[in-house]
Amino acid sequence: MRIKLILILIIAVVLGNHPVHAQKAYKAIRTSLKNKKPDDALKSFQTLRKDSAHMSDPKLYQFAVAAYTQKYEALNQTIYLKQKYDTAQFFTTNYSLCENILICDSLEQLKIKSEEKLYKEFKYRKSNCELLRKCANNISSGGRYYFSKGKYKEADPFFKMYLAIPKKPIWGNDTTTISRKTYFDNIYFNMCSLYEQKKYDEMMQYEETLLADSNVRKYALEYYTLAAEAKGDYTHYVELLRIGAFENPDQPFYFTELADYYNERNDYHSAYELAESLLQKDSMNIYYLECKSLCLIKMEKYEEAVDVAKKCLAIDSTMIEAYFYIGAAYSNLATKVNFPTNVKSKEYKNAKKQQSNYYSLAKPYVEHYRKMAPDRQDRWAPLLYNIYLNLNYGREFGEIETLLNNARK
Numbered sequence: 001m002r003i004k005l006i007l008i009l010i011i012a013v014v015l016g017n018h019p020v021h022a023q024k025a026y027k028a029i030r031t032s033l034k035n036k037k038p039d040d041a042l043k044s045f046q047t048l049r050k051d052s053a054h055m056s057d058p059k060l061y062q063f064a065v066a067a068y069t070q071k072y073e074a075l076n077q078t079i080y081l082k083q084k085y086d087t088a089q090f091f092t093t094n095y096s097l098c099e100n101i102l103i104c105d106s107l108e109q110l111k112i113k114s115e116e117k118l119y120k121e122f123k124y125r126k127s128n129c130e131l132l133r134k135c136a137n138n139i140s141s142g143g144r145y146y147f148s149k150g151k152y153k154e155a156d157p158f159f160k161m162y163l164a165i166p167k168k169p170i171w172g173n174d175t176t177t178i179s180r181k182t183y184f185d186n187i188y189f190n191m192c193s194l195y196e197q198k199k200y201d202e203m204m205q206y207e208e209t210l211l212a213d214s215n216v217r218k219y220a221l222e223y224y225t226l227a228a229e230a231k232g233d234y235t236h237y238v239e240l241l242r243i244g245a246f247e248n249p250d251q252p253f254y255f256t257e258l259a260d261y262y263n264e265r266n267d268y269h270s271a272y273e274l275a276e277s278l279l280q281k282d283s284m285n286i287y288y289l290e291c292k293s294l295c296l297i298k299m300e301k302y303e304e305a306v307d308v309a310k311k312c313l314a315i316d317s318t319m320i321e322a323y324f325y326i327g328a329a330y331s332n333l334a335t336k337v338n339f340p341t342n343v344k345s346k347e348y349k350n351a352k353k354q355q356s357n358y359y360s361l362a363k364p365y366v367e368h369y370r371k372m373a374p375d376r377q378d379r380w381a382p383l384l385y386n387i388y389l390n391l392n393y394g395r396e397f398g399e400i401e402t403l404l405n406n407a408r409k
Contacts, residue, residue, distance in 0.1 A: 025054060029063050038067040038074075058111060061104035062124050068097035069131065091142030094135050095158060098165070101128045105170040129170050133177045136165055140186055143193075152193040159190035181215075188216045191223060200227040218248055225254070237261075245278065252287050259291045268298040286316050293325045302329040302336075323369040324379060330362035331383050334390070359387045377403060 025048060032041035045064045048054045071093045078085045104124055111119040143158030163186055165171055166178055187206050194203045203224070210220035221244050228237040238261065244254030255278065262271035272295035275288045282288065289312040296305035306329045309322040337355040340347045366387060370380040381403055388397035 025051075026059070026063065029067075033063065033066050033070070036070060038070040041067040041070075056107055056110070058104045058107040058124065061100045061107060062128075064100040065097060065104060065124075065128060065131070068093055068100060072097055072135070087145065091138065091145055091158070094138040095142060095161065098132060098135055098139055098161060101132050102161075102165075102168060102170070104128060105168070109169065125170055129172060132165065132170060133174060136162065136177055137182070139165070140182060143186065143189060147189055147193055150196075152196040155193045156190065156197070159186050159193060162186050163190065184209075184213055184216065188220060191220065195223050195227060198230070200231045203227055218251075221248070222251075222253065225257075234261075242274075245274065246281075249278065249282060249285070255287055255291075263294070263298075266298075268295045271295050272299065284315055286312050286319055289315070290319060290321055290325070293322065293329075297325060297329055297332065300332070302333045305329040320369060320372040323365045323372065327362045327366035327369060327380075327383055330358045330365070331386060334358035334362065334386075356391060359390050363387050363391070377407065381407070 029041045029044040029048070032038070032044060041063065045060065045067065048060055054060050075085060075090050075093060079090075105122070105128060108119075108122050108124065112121070139158050139162045143155045143162060146152070146155035146158065162178075163183070166174075166183070187209060191203050191206045191210060194200075204227075207220075207224055211217050211224070213220075221240060225237060225240040225244060228234075228240055238258065241254050241258035241261070244251065245258055248254060255274070258274060259271050262268070262274070271291060275292040275295065279285065279288045279292065289308055293305045293309040293312065296302070296308060306326050309325040309329070312319050312322040313326075334355045337351050337358070339351045342348060362383065366380055366383045369376075370384065373380070381400055385397070385400045385404060387393075388400060
């Protein structure tokens, strides 16, 4: 009933007195509205809006408001009667209605400024403001409707309009129609839709706002991290990864991405410091321990690497990388044994014994890694080659040698 009253008021306003030349131009559109044929009225509107004599006339857009209001009322009646209706059409009608309200109001503002003596006050603002407040939340729903269907391009203008409406002069000081939570939810959804469209630069307008909102910060942070990487802004990417790693330790994404970033650039000291800092907060975290062990190997601190990897396995025996790190660390310790020049000396025999001991320690870990990761031959085969060679495992050595030879073909 409220919408009907607004519609009657709108039609009364647009059918009121106006200049003779405009009366003639608007005759067809007025007739269509009187006969409740909004589609015909909108066809006339589309023609007139291309005419320089009418394209800046607020009344023309008020005719469009009246036409879309009729369509909106008809759709609402269909919904009320629980009849089938086109959901997309419902939302696009809402969008077009609000769009023309905003255009009409902005043109009225220009008229008042430029034609102070002839156009002294807003003719349509009061009724349009009331209608806009009735329909605004449907704009939000329309954005979410398209977003839920993965139609991000279609969702985008709905979110943008919803965010713009409260900032328009026509909206006034109303703070009840649009809740703060709904408003921020729409900022978040608009950011997500921009990300899905790869409009990374446009996303940045919301970064400060969303990261300051405790309700969505955790989720927005991941989007902005991925966007920074996609843009190639690695300074910001690393900055956001560090924030995420310390703020959200329950999400391995941040830590693993940052650790990989450092390791791929051979910056093992930074990766080590990252893991060490986070272990101060959670000493039993297997991801931090695993990273620390790898970094220690790269820094040639093999005995420490073994200790850390063993701690990791004590927490979770299924962490297969830890088996590899222990085997690799022991194998590297074996290669670092210093041999005296005199092969017959006692020192030489002791060195050989020490080396064999390291290879013996490495053997079960590398073999277990092979069993758990058979497709990683590139990692375990070279280690087993040296282990079997130095421990005189002839049959096993022959098998590995064949595998390596076949891999080179």
